[in-house]
Amino acid sequence: MKTFVSAAVAFGALLALTAPSVSQAADAANGKTLFRQQCGVCHLAGKGDGEGGQGPSLVGIVGRKPASDPNFGSYTQAMMDAMAPWSEAVLTEFLANPQKMYPGTAMPIRVGPETDRADLAAYLATVKAAP
Numbered sequence: 001m002k003t004f005v006s007a008a009v010a011f012g013a014l015l016a017l018t019a020p021s022v023s024q025a026a027d028a029a030n031g032k033t034l035f036r037q038q039c040g041v042c043h044l045a046g047k048g049d050g051e052g053g054q055g056p057s058l059v060g061i062v063g064r065k066p067a068s069d070p071n072f073g074s075y076t077q078a079m080m081d082a083m084a085p086w087s088e089a090v091l092t093e094f095l096a097n098p099q100k101m102y103p104g105t106a107m108p109i110r111v112g113p114e115t116d117r118a119d120l121a122a123y124l125a126t127v128k129a130a131p
């Protein structure tokens with residue numbers, strides 16, 4: 001019985017440690033780390049984030065209209081038809097499932113946790129000028 005109780009207490013402590021803090025404000029610094037891990041291979045944003053290359057530049061994306069990087073020549077019709085300007089809220093929704101929001105888009109990455117998506121959007125809002 002004693003073993004069971006201490007195991008239950010330990011398990012409870014573990015749950016408390018790993019419980020996601022959903023109410024936490026978006027963390028742009030964490031977003032930068034996530035961007036380097038998941039986006040930099042295809043997209044340019046801040047200095048040192050990656051080379052970009054396969055995707056459009058995301059410099060100044062918050063406030064931009066979709067498909068508005070003049071140097072990216074291969075936007076899909078789906079992206080060119082998109083109307084909503086990029087905001088942090090729109091980015092957070094888009095990243096959950098780009099294909100669902102804009103069927104036919106070539107943007108292949110989904111980001112599961114909502115906090116990660118909000119952190120990425122908060123980071124992108126800070127990237128205003130080309131590195």
Ligand code: HEC
Pocket residue numbers: 035038039040041042043054055056057058061065066067068069074075076078079080086091095104105106107108109111120
């Ligand atoms: C394997 C390459 C690749 C990766 C990795 C990738 N993307 Fe993309 N992304 C693209 C391509 C290609 C497009 C253009 C889509 C189209 O035209 O349909 C795009 C489009 C976008 C757009 C719209 C840009 C515009 O000019 O309107 C946003 C925003 C975006 N991606 C965010 C991200 C974020 C944030 C990540 C990381 C979580 C990411 N992408 C990871 C290839 C990628």
